[in-house]
Amino acid sequence: MTALILASGVGSRMGALTAQRPKCMTPLPDGETIISRQLRQLTAAGISRIVITTGALAGVLKDYVVSLNTGAEIVFVHNPDYESTNYIYSMYLAAEELTGDILLMHGDLVFEDAVLDIVLKSETSAMAVSTTLPLPEKDFKAVIIDGMITAVGIQFTENAAAAQPLYRLTDADRKTWFSQIEACCRSKDPEKLRCYAENALNEVSGSCCIRLADFTGLLCSEIDNAEDLARVSAELEVLKSRSVYICFSADVIHSGHISMIQKAASLGRLTVGIMTDEAVTAYKHFPLVPYEERARLFSNITGVEKVVPQSTLSYRDNLEELKPDIVVHGDDWRAGFQKPVRDEVISVLDSFGGRLVEFPYSAEPHIFAAERNMRAALALPDYRRGILRKLLDTRHRITAIEAHSGLTGLIAENARVYENGSVRQFDAMWISSLCDSTSRGKPDIELVDMTARMRTVNEIMEVTTKPIIFDGDTGGLTEHFVYTVRTLERTGVSMVIIEDKTGLKKNSLFGTEVEQTQADTEAFCQKITAGKNALKTDGLMICARIESLILGKGMDDALSRAKAYTAAGADAIMIHSRSSSPDEVLSFARLFRETDSFTPLVCVPTSYSSVTEEELYDAGINIVIYANQLTRSAFPAMQRTAESILRSHSAGECESMCMPFREIIRLIPEE
Ligand code: SPV
Ligand code: MG
Numbered sequence: 001m002t003a004l005i006l007a008s009g010v011g012s013r014m015g016a017l018t019a020q021r022p023k024c025m026t027p028l029p030d031g032e033t034i035i036s037r038q039l040r041q042l043t044a045a046g047i048s049r050i051v052i053t054t055g056a057l058a059g060v061l062k063d064y065v066v067s068l069n070t071g072a073e074i075v076f077v078h079n080p081d082y083e084s085t086n087y088i089y090s091m092y093l094a095a096e097e098l099t100g101d102i103l104l105m106h107g108d109l110v111f112e113d114a115v116l117d118i119v120l121k122s123e124t125s126a127m128a129v130s131t132t133l134p135l136p137e138k139d140f141k142a143v144i145i146d147g148m149i150t151a152v153g154i155q156f157t158e159n160a161a162a163a164q165p166l167y168r169l170t171d172a173d174r175k176t177w178f179s180q181i182e183a184c185c186r187s188k189d190p191e192k193l194r195c196y197a198e199n200a201l202n203e204v205s206g207s208c209c210i211r212l213a214d215f216t217g218l219l220c221s222e223i224d225n226a227e228d229l230a231r232v233s234a235e236l237e238v239l240k241s242r243s244v245y246i247c248f249s250a251d252v253i254h255s256g257h258i259s260m261i262q263k264a265a266s267l268g269r270l271t272v273g274i275m276t277d278e279a280v281t282a283y284k285h286f287p288l289v290p291y292e293e294r295a296r297l298f299s300n301i302t303g304v305e306k307v308v309p310q311s312t313l314s315y316r317d318n319l320e321e322l323k324p325d326i327v328v329h330g331d332d333w334r335a336g337f338q339k340p341v342r343d344e345v346i347s348v349l350d351s352f353g354g355r356l357v358e359f360p361y362s363a364e365p366h367i368f369a370a371e372r373n374m375r376a377a378l379a380l381p382d383y384r385r386g387i388l389r390k391l392l393d394t395r396h397r398i399t400a401i402e403a404h405s406g407l408t409g410l411i412a413e414n415a416r417v418y419e420n421g422s423v424r425q426f427d428a429m430w431i432s433s434l435c436d437s438t439s440r441g442k443p444d445i446e447l448v449d450m451t452a453r454m455r456t457v458n459e460i461m462e463v464t465t466k467p468i469i470f471d472g473d474t475g476g477l478t479e480h481f482v483y484t485v486r487t488l489e490r491t492g493v494s495m496v497i498i499e500d501k502t503g504l505k506k507n508s509l510f511g512t513e514v515e516q517t518q519a520d521t522e523a524f525c526q527k528i529t530a531g532k533n534a535l536k537t538d539g540l541m542i543c544a545r546i547e548s549l550i551l552g553k554g555m556d557d558a559l560s561r562a563k564a565y566t567a568a569g570a571d572a573i574m575i576h577s578r579s580s581s582p583d584e585v586l587s588f589a590r591l592f593r594e595t596d597s598f599t600p601l602v603c604v605p606t607s608y609s610s611v612t613e614e615e616l617y618d619a620g621i622n623i624v625i626y627a628n629q630l631t632r633s634a635f636p637a638m639q640r641t642a643e644s645i646l647r648s649h650s651a652g653e654c655e656s657m658c659m660p661f662r663e664i665i666r667l668i669p670e671e
Helices: 012-018 034-044 058-067 087-097 113-121 171-186 190-194 197-207 226-241 255-265 277-283 291-299 316-322 339-352 365-379 381-394 406-414 433-439 450-463 478-491 508-513 521-534 555-567 583-595 613-619 629-648 653-657 661-667
Strands: 002-007 049-054 073-078 102-106 109-111 125-130 141-145 148-153 160-169 210-214 220-222 243-248 269-275 304-310 326-330 355-359 398-402 416-419 422-425 428-431 468-471 495-499 541-546 572-575 601-603 623-626
Touching (some): 002 034, 012 226, 034 049, 034 109, 049 087, 058 073, 073 087, 087 171, 109 160, 113 125, 113 160, 113 355, 148 197, 148 210, 171 197, 243 316, 255 269, 269 291, 277 381, 277 422, 291 304, 304 316, 316 339, 326 339, 339 355, 381 478, 398 406, 406 428, 406 450, 406 629, 428 623, 433 468, 433 629, 450 468, 478 495, 495 521, 495 572, 521 541, 521 555, 541 555, 555 572, 572 583, 583 601, 583 613, 613 623, 629 653
Parallel strands (some): 002 049, 002 102, 049 073, 243 269, 243 326, 326 355, 428 468, 468 495, 495 541, 601 623
Antiparallel strands (some): 109 220, 125 160, 141 148, 141 160
């Protein structure tokens, strides 16, 4: 891309400052001048060809620019009539040096790197505009209608915003504007040579597509007089101590993060918030790389001054503590599940005068690929198997929902709701024997054999990444259970739950309405120990499920079994109940916790569904399994639909109950 810097003006309002040198050579802090700063920024942004129009003191400017050795190809275009013309004529003279997309700026413009970045990143033509600065009296205003700039000039006030002469122009828009400039200049009408080039633009703006590049919160200012110079110089000094905050979950670190860090660091002293494992897990998935490692990596990136943990998706706590001048983020969170987080950031920043700076989000293919690979890694058995244990170590409060097919697996994987500045999702999936059997039209009596059950597990595993808790029924004969455990371990299942029943197992929710036999404690302990001994890794957890409350054997029996099973090696205890009240499960949990604060406790609140997770967690439960709600809600919906078709001899009536077919065909995208 070629840059065009307009530096032919006399700069008479600068007084003595422009007596010996053109305005663009006015000194700024740190030994720079306006133009040396611009040239440094342009070359750093990868612009290697720069056209500079000259006028007053052209020789001084030329010698100076050459002495800077910028490394870019510099072309000077002299405007001999600089005293009687405006820069419209300089642009006319420079036209033949320009091809393709260009960057256009005035030679007296001082801006931060971030502003240049925002303008350059625009996919259409763009002009630097601040949507929040008050309208300047004498400087440019841009009229903005539906995000498009329709006119630029000093006279506009309606739908106008403060604008600065820094443009990115696509090839087409450059040609349109410059043709009009040529028409004005060829007319030889002296008035047309003395007007702003923007007057020509306004005549053809309907044929251009110029959007605003919003530099809100950033420095971008022309220097017209000594006061401007003093103000901008002071702002440049302030920039050096400006504090900037950016936050990443950054499970995989890629070039997109590095480029965001560079942009953020160019705005000031950068603190990077790294989301803790718990925070990442809550809204995404268990991170592949633990917090400490991610924090170490980020603290070694150039430009990062400090790394701090951010323990929630919400920025509030860190912002209130750090009070940064600027928060940086990609503009991709303006919509979607992060929008409320963004809204909160803006309101917290407002409370202490901080500003949000958003850079265009560029999801480049290699970044997508890195993230896809990462998701694939999450699904690999060796990794997935251990996630539940890690989750229990970090959070102690886990929810799981039933899945019995690829489709329900996807619901369990992707269902999310936004709540209090954070995102809620299920942590794990429960492969219920009831739902797996029901979906095959079979009773829940261990009739669906292990081969078929494993097919369900594999189907779900293929399309998900979350940890799987497998309902192992009774575990079968101990001699068989040791093989089941190995199969589950190899497949990447995180936990198998076996219930202490023997003989023909029936679903627990029948309770004592049907004949069911509880296993002998010792025999069940042997099964647990045999299973543990069969394991090759420590990833798969074996959970012992106690049916004492289901079978009317009482609390003492449940508690003594819990003790025996943990002594036999059980990694967790599930207490089941079919009472409509949660009381017996809550009491069990409290009594169990009197002597065991470590072993995870699991429960399935189906019959006592009004209980909240918080009540269960507070009593000492760690894993809450919603064991059958997807199946129970889907079945009546399907039944209603079938009956509606039968009744109306047509599918028209049930259409409103169905997802549009246009959506179902896109529900599962191809990779
Ligand atoms: C299942 O979901 O298959 C269970 C839980 O084992 S329950 O149906 O309540 O027995
Ligand atoms: Mg079951």
